[in-house]
């Protein structure tokens with residue numbers, strides 16, 4: 001057997017652990033792949049503004065072209081069909097569908113997503129659509145700090161539901177409101193770039209309100225698909241067992257995980273320790289009416305998992321997991337490294353066992369209130385290695401580390417949720433690889449490649465990586 005045969009035999013062996021009916025998909029988001037930012041009546045989002053401010057994005061990159069998916073949608077759906085995924089998770093671009101963030105939907109924007117949905121369905125690929133993956137229209141002044149944005153989002157959700165509700169199988173209202181609040185409003189490394197620290201909390205609360213209003217709107221629009229939300233969870237540990245480290249770890253768990261999970265699934269914010277009651281006043285003083293809007297029955301819960309977090313008291317380095325964040329040094333705690341884990345291209349700890357921990361935390365925190373779960377994102381950025389295939393002489397992108405990452409994470413999730421596993425109470429329904437394509441990775445620009453498919457950002461040529469071949473074989477070989 002040559003190396004290729006070995007790899008295919010490994011993929012076939014791996015396929016045996018995937019339960020029948022378990023959904024395997026790949027994910028992208030509008031701003032990260034579409035490009036065509038001035039085409040088809042699209043207007044600007046806060047991310048367009050942010051990427052054109054100097055010093056915001058590594059290498060001065062912007063997403064004006066990104067992976068040019070807007071012009072290459074046919075080619076990209078053909079790649080998905082070749083890969084054999086069950087489902088594709090994408091996001092509707094808010095400024096493409098509703099330029100300006102109010103009024104009726106843009107016909108050319110509708111035509112683009114009509115085409116995408118029709119081609120997916122013709123290829124037998126089930127669409128999962130996210131309504132908001134960070135591209136707030138610039139006209140919504142104050143953005144998510146302004147409570148009105150939640151109402152605008154509900155209105156947008158209703159119209160999108162009316163137009164596409166017959167073809168989307170699963171709806172995600174909002175993707176990772178924690179990242180938007182923390183990176184965008186608290187630390188200033190994402191759009192809109194404010195460094196409000198704890199004063200950013202209203203941006204989280206308003207997204208949650210927007211989520212609740214969007215669920216109501218989608219139901220009012222009688223969409224036929226299931227409805228959920230996607231939160232990113234990072235299991236949090238204290239660096240030591242001192243009271244201070246424990247207290248800050250609990251604080252981080254609140255603002256990163258619990259604020260979003262508890263509100264959407266339990267209809268309350270977590271109990272705030274007295275010493276943080278002033279900093280987190282909007283959570284302490286929230287009205288029952290707002291919580292009732294946020295707490296909508298969900299058909300599924302979307303979990304994004306990338307890495308665990310270790311917290312220690314005291315100021316630390318100014319780097320967040322997503323880049324330089326000088327505002328971090330104003331906080332009384334910091335993120336400690338995890339030297340025991342290998343690191344991804346981004347420098348994130350590669351810790352598959354913590355995906356099982358994240359699922360077990362969902363089970364223990366939410367019990368009966370937890371609907372079926374989809375892992376709506378998981379993946380790794382790696383530098384490319386271009387190799388010449390010894391048999392064929394053809395250049396290929398060798399990313400065996402991505403194969404290892406994906407198989408270890410899927411294995412961790414499936415064993416944790418199997419009978420007898422720490423998260424056996426979780427009804428885990430699927431896993432979406434982040435990402436289908438190399439794309440625009442926010443503050444890191446084009447420096448972090450997460451794709452199963454390599455994108456040459458000069459020619460825009462697509463080249464499936466070794467991991468694409470592995471996943472294709474896994475998908476073919478499953479029972």
Ligand code: IFM
Pocket residue numbers: 029032176304377434441
């Ligand atoms: O690229 C992002 C995505 O937009 C949201 N979740 C994390 C990914 C990797 O950083």
